[in-house]
Amino acid sequence: MEVVRRLPQKFPFSAIVGQETLKLSLLLNAVDPRVGGVLIRGEKGTAKSTAVRALLAVLPQMDVVEGCQYGCDPGDPAQWCDDCRDRRDEGPLPKIRAVPRMVDLPVSATEDRLVGTLDFQAAIREGERSFHPGLLAAANRGILYVDEVNLLDDHLVDTLLDAAAMGVNVVEREGVSLAHPARFILVGTMNPEEGDIRPQLLDRFGLCVGVEAMREPEARVEIVLRRHAFEEDPSAFARQWADAEDELKNRIRDARLRLPGVRLGEGILYAIADLSIRAAVDGHRADSVMARAAAALAALENRPEATLSDVERVAPLVLAHRLRRTPFSEVRSDTDTLRTALMDALSSGAGRSQEQEGSTAAGPGLGQASIFESLGSASSSSEDPADVCINVESDLDRTRRSIAGRRQTSVSDDGRGRYSRSEVPKGDVTMADVAFDATIRAAASRASDSKTLGDMALSVQPEDLRTKVRTRKVGASIVFCVDASGSMGSDKRIDAAKAAVLDLLVDAYQKRDRVALVSFRGNKAEVVLAPTASVELANVRLRNLPTGGATPLAAGIVSSLDILQSELRRQPDTVAWLVLVTDGRGNVGLDGGSGSEDARIAATRVRMANVHTIVIDTASGPTGGTAAREIARMAGGEYVRLSALDGAELGRVVRSRI
Ligand SMILES: [Zn+2]
Known part of the structure; x- marks a missing residue:
């Protein structure tokens, strides 16, 4: 009897339809992981x-060093x-062939699991200090993949991005002091509807791409056909x-070999700056990432020198998520900013590089049309130039939204939340707080320092005690404040708000x-549903x-604000939202004003x-x-007009922001 054990076949990279920007970003990192991930x-x-x-x-x-x-x-x-x-002194190191690995970093990973830790089994058994490598070690020279990176604890993201940027994991803890190579292709994915990533962390990803479903019928048909063919017979x-x-x-292999020889002219560097x-x-x-990405692109396309056209193609991937945004700035389209900057810089950079290096550096495709195309392609479907990964608002009816109010994690001191790391205790310690793994480590x-062990390899002293640091997601308090007056469409407003409240409560x-x-109507506001x-x-x-009845808008706002302020007193790290x-x-003031x-x-x-305020305009x-x-x-908030005033749309708008 024949037993065939097939490895699950993966869908081939070359067979992916469209998504050119996504594929380009991944390939650039494959050629040079120092581009900084996607x-x-x-x-x-x-x-x-x-x-x-x-x-x-x-x-x-x-090739890898054997052992x-x-x-x-x-x-x-x-x-x-x-x-x-x-081992170098013992002669040439033995080498073997290996295939790169992909390491999945689970959102629930602890810091120990990520960076590695003292091997405490060895410590207990033999009293020896040895290092147990973590996921950063396993990912070296391969891919480190974090699905839903926006849900990862901030300090883990920090550690991860530090290692990715340096290509080295430095471990200084628990008596272990070492550094090991950790050069990997970092890929994080996130669904922006599930909460955003902090801008400081956003900046540390080399490239950023927005991916959305394809809109061209031909492409969609092709996707279905290939998917069916794959499922029918993967082999x-x-x-x-x-x-x-x-x-x-x-x-990719040739590009990696070629990369060190790719020339980055001074004209190119000035254009990037x-x-x-x-x-x-x-x-x-951004400058450094853009230079590396442009060089990687030239290497990938078998060219000896990075050109302005390379810069033009990688710029949207590098810049779109790095545009400076201030919470209360005037209405300004980021797309326009980027577009103008590209045109100006490329035209002046082209001039400079032509003066200094001759016309070869200018490359093809520097016309305005191609710049617009490359901006549009930051979103893989090439549909909407405004939909680069920062979700640039193309609708002029929206003012910029504040990014400060996003859902975040915070250290929890009430015993709830997930054990994410350990620390030296700061006061009384209960059993539930003890981090046994860290305490033993x-x-x-100290094990090999100790002279008093006798037969035991390990003795736990009071100063070894470590406690758990727990973190948890911070909740939001959302007050819907709805006009229920007799003006036109009040039933519709109320129905939409009701449906949105129920949707958010799910x-x-x-x-x-x-x-x-x-709700507010007549001469007063009413708290219909307390938090x-x-x-x-x-x-x-x-x-x-x-x-x-009449429209006592001021009373509605004041009543909502009272609720939110009492919510903030109850739970100070709550993020407060007024919708x-x-x-x-x-048309009715407070006390007759x-x-x-x-x-x-x-x-x-x-x-x-x-x-944080969102004003849904129903006019x-x-x-x-x-x-x-x-x-x-006046409220420093965001102004939104809905395409349709219904619960689903209202719920979606609010959900995508908190
Ligand atoms: Zn080694």
Whole structure:
């Protein structure tokens, strides 16, 4: 009987339809991991993880030092681990062929698992200090893949990006002190709807691409056909693409060999500097990434020198997520900024490089049209230039949104949350707080120093005690403040708000969110639903909501603000959100004051109270917009017009922001 054990066949990289920007970003990193990785932003069901897994299959085989637990490159002594350096004196190191690995970093990983740790079994048994390598070691010379990187604890992301940038993992803890090579292709994916990544961390990914579903019918049909052929017979499909895959593998291998010789002229470097200055990016990282990416692109296309056209093609991948944004800045289109900067810098850079290096450096495709194309291609579907990975708002009816209010993790001191690292205790310690693994390692790290062990390899002393640091996601408190007055469309507004509240409550408990609803009509505001995480309760409270009467907008805002301030007192790290569903035209003031004036004053108070505001404008027709926009501006918030005033759309808008 024949037993065939097939490895699961991966979908070939060459067979992926479209997504050219995504593929280019991955290939540039395959040629030179120092480009700094790729952050792939896109909704579920796009080719994100398929493409990353497929990339692994086209990475060339490599020589590794036999017996080295980090897979050092025999041909690159400068990058060797301590172990390989020590063995050097014994003669040439034995080498073997190996295929690169892909390491999945789970969102639940601890710091120990990532960076490696003292091997405490060895410490207990033999009293020896030895290092147990972590995932950074396993990923050396391969791919480190983090799905949903936005959900990873911040300090882990920091550690990860440090190692990626340096190509080295430095371990200084628990009596272990070593450094080992950790040069890997870092790929993070995230669904922006699930919460964003901090701007400081965003900047540390070399490249960033936005991926969305293809819109061209032909491409969609092709995707389905290839997917079916693959599922029908994976091996036959792989054979069909084998030549293309081999060719790509050779291209990457040759490009890596060619890369050190690729010339980066001074004109190119000036054009890059100019571009970064005009795009007003912070720091110098963008320049360095752009230079490396341009060189990698030239190497990939078998050219001896990086040209302005290379810069033009990589610039959107490097710059789009680095444009400086301020929370309350004037309406300004990032796309326009980038576009203008590209045109100016490339034209002046082209001039300079032509003067200094002759016309060869200028390369083809420097016309305005190609610049627009390359900007558009930051989004892989090439559909909408505005949809680069920073979600540039193309709709002029929206003011820039604040990025400071995003859901974050915080250190938890109430015993809840996930054990993410350990520390020396800061006070009384309960059993539940003891981090046994770290405590034993601390004891083990002293083991060989100790003279008092007797027969035991390990003795735990009070100073070895370590406690758990727990982190958890911070919840949001969201108050919907809805105009229920007799003005046009009030039933629609109320229905949309009700549906959005229920939608947000579906997973509110898990996210630690609380949602409330305030309605205002006649001469007062009413707290219809106090902050809650319960769908059942909301269902009961929201059943019958009366509408009609005048519009006491100011009272609605003040009442909502009271709720949010008491939420902030209850849980100071809560992120407070006010969702104001109104046309902005209040006609009843507080205590008989002017309606519109009181509403603006109330909005200013919201701004001072560290509350994030979204104003959903329900005014219709050409005259609509002014009043609600003014309220948004006074509150320092975002102004949004919905394409359709219904619960699904409203829920989506709010969800995508908190
Ligand atoms: Zn080594």
